[in-house]
Amino acid sequence: MNRIVAPYITMWSAEQDVPCRVIERPGRGIGYVNEILTDRDARGVLWRQTTGRQGLGRPEFGKVHPLRQRQAMDRLLCQVCGGPADETQEGVLFLLRDFRDDWPRWPEGMGSTEPPVCLRCVALSLRLCPALRRGAVAIRVREFPIAGVRGTLYRHGLLSPVTDRAVNMPYDDPAVRWVLASALIRELRNCAIVPFEEIALTPVG
Structure with missing residues (x-):
């Protein structure tokens, strides 16, 4: 395996x-004005379009590439290397920030954007991700239906739609x-x- 410089879903400066x-x-x-078929997913939702130049420039660790995140979640790929995620009879493996104090039985029923x-x-991931170093939990998940999207909600505007807020x-x-x-x-x-x-x-390594 090649040395991983940045997670598969991370944006690059190029x-x-x-x-x-x-x-x-x-x-x-x-x-979109000049919309093409691939601008939407199979459920008809419009997606942010971003160029694909993975590995060019420098990794921007605070940003996630929309298409690679979507592919990783849809195909159950590892968000770090892009290969198949680990799956056993106990479920698919997810690595999440530890928010067990948020509600009883966390993360049961949670909507996650983390592949x-x-x-x-x-x-x-535990060694290099600053967020996970503040507390992480490994979780086996047996059921993981695709539930929705995170993105920008628009509303009707006078001349064209205007952005409203970020939503799940x-x-x-x-x-x-x-x-x-x-x-x-x-x-x-x-x-x-x-x-x-x-x-x-x-x-x-």
């Missing part, structure tokens, strides 16, 4: 948003037609926390 003008489509929400991971990349929007909400999506959400169900001692933390 990658930029494609300039697409958002317009209102009466009765159908928002769209899963493979065993090989757990140790690397379920696919079954009619307002999702007004969202410009940037991340795919899976709902985590039937979750079990896995002690790190039970995971073979294979270093990646």
Whole structure:
């Protein structure tokens, strides 16, 4: 395996948003002026379009590439290396910030934009990710339906649609037609926390 410089879903400085003008489509929400088929997902939601130049320039660790995040969540790929995520009879492996104080049985029922991971990349993530160093939990998830998108909600404007706010929007909400999506959400169900001692933390170099 090649040395991982940045997670698979991370944006690089050479990658930029494609300039697409958002317009209102009466009765159908928002769209692009020169829209093509691949601008929307299989459920008809419009997506932010970003060039794909992974590995060029420098990694921008605070930013996530919309298409690679969507691919990783849709295909259950490791968010770090882009290979298949670890899956056993106990479920798919996710590595999350520890928010167990947020509500009882966390993260049961949570909508997550964090793709899963493979065993090989757990140790690397714990070592290099500042957020995870503040507290992380490994979780096996048995049910993980695609639930919706995270993105920018638009509303009707005088001349053209205007941005409203950032939202997490379920696919079954009619307002999702007004969202410009940037991340795919899976709902985590039937979750079990896995002690790190039970995971073979294979270093990646």
